[in-house]
Amino acid sequence: MTIHVKNNIHWVGQRDWEVQDFHGTEYKMTKGTSYNSYLLREEKTVLIDTVDHRFSYQFLQNLEMEIDLSDIDFIVVNHAEEDHSGALSALMEKIPGTPIYCTEAAIDSIVGHHHHPEWDFRTVKTGDTIDIGNGKQLIFIEAPMLHWPDSMMTYMTGDAVLFSNDAFGQHYCDEHLFNDEVEQNELMDQCLRYYSNILTPFSSLVTAKINEVLSFNVPVDMIATSHGIVWRDNPTQIVHQYLEWANNYQEDRITIFYDSMSNNTRMMADAIAQGIHDVDPKVAVKVFNVSKHDKNEILANVFRSKGIFVGSSTMNNVMMPKIAGMLEEITGLRFKNKKAAAFGSYGWNGGAVDRIHARLTDAGFETALSLKTKWRPDGKAVRECREHGRQIAKQWALNSETLAEAKPISSPTEIAAPSESEEHPADCQCMICTVCNWVYDPTIGEPNQGVEPGTAWGDVPDYFLCPECNLGKEVFVEHSKDGQEAA
Ligand code: FEO
Secondary structure: OEEEEEOEEEEOEEOOOOOEEOOOOOEEEOOOOEEEEEEEOOOOOOEEEOOOHHHHHHHHHHHHHHHHHHHOOOEEOOOOHHHHHHHHHHHHOOOOOOOEEOOOHHHHHHHHHHHHOOOOOOOOOOOEEEEEEOOOOOOOEEEEOOOOOOOEEEOOOOEEEEEEEEOOOOOOOOOEEEEOOOOOHHHHHHHHHHHHHHHHHHHHHOOOOHHHHHHHHOOOOOEEEEOOOEEOOOHHHHHHHHHHOOOOOOOOOEEEEEEEEOOOHHHHHHHHHHHHHHHOOOOOEEEEOOOOOOOOHHHHHHHOOOOEEEEEEHHHHHHHHHHHHHHHHHHOOOOOOOEEEEEEEOOOOOOOHHHHHHHHOOOOOOOOOOEEEEOOOEEEEEHEEEEEEEEHHHHHHHOHHOOOOOOOOOOOHHOOOHHHHHHOOOOOOOOOEEOOOOOEOOOOHHHOOOOOOOOHHOOOOOOOOOOOOOOEHEEEEEEEEOOOOOO
């Protein structure tokens, strides 16, 4: 199948609906991807990039339905990674003498993967051009470390199409090829996921390369990426978006991620999140358990955040392994201009929290005070976590004038007696949440969580959470017969 892109340009790539993992299992694809290859049929016939090696057979079959392969005058390899150059071996078996235009660094990678040093490589550098007839030229632009040393882009004059390879792409598979044809939020979510998880460490290079391309002052009518859609409607929108992302990007957002052996560190995360919301209701607060949530989604949220909380139970005096893995990834992604704080529950020592704090500091985060809780947080400890969230939220506020006046966090002795209409009978079996005062009445139960009316507190399952503040059974105490809960 081919898709008409513009004038004599056709897409001859491969869609991959099923793929879920990229770079080993480092990048989880939630929307598939595509491997975009382009056929230019001017006076010269040119193929720009191929497809993933797993699709070599289909790629050649499709291409042969379109042209006689021997009509290809030369191939441009913008990037040697297997998802774009993987089908080269199969293609070159059919047209072995065809010139391959690529950067010097690409030769090492292509030969390293395909073991054919005899192929006719033609090295190009930034500014080199090649005439393809009909008054059009290809201009090559090296883009080292975006994201491999060999990466480059190719600009086609006349049609004003930039073949950008990985840059400006996204792992996104849709039957439509152009950006104006697909669901916009879905598209931009995938663009951000791609940038934050792959390109963040190279942000300073992104800025420099874009400014270099802009300095050429050439028109750009389309940006034809090697993954996902082709940008034809307002194509430079993604260029400007990249410039914004590359400039120490952050939103008014705080991400909390943790791992928890016995739910205790999770309780801390809940209370910290509530504390943040108490004083800064405008800030977006996102909470993730690294054992259960998508790692790349968490990293995309870190990318969008002004600050992060990282929590772990202490296990063998170190942090839990998935938290250690996340911190290693965060270190590699080299986030800039972000704040961080560590927290966690422990039993006999709190080594995890100290180690997280040190790793966050080493990774370049401006670290705030850490918080440890011994064993399962009781009502007092939960209040301390909530207060901790409040204090850090104030420190990290982008605009202190918009902070809310938080109500005092109630303690058992501070909870007001219920009004007459709320009085409970002498044989009351109710339980009260020491954090928010929500009352569990066994005669009513909590049907939203599957707790039927008539369920005694002792029979309420351990997974039960206070419907008001989402904390566990641990923070509930008996409602006393005179209306005051027991201390
Ligand atoms: Fe760097 Fe799409 O491969």
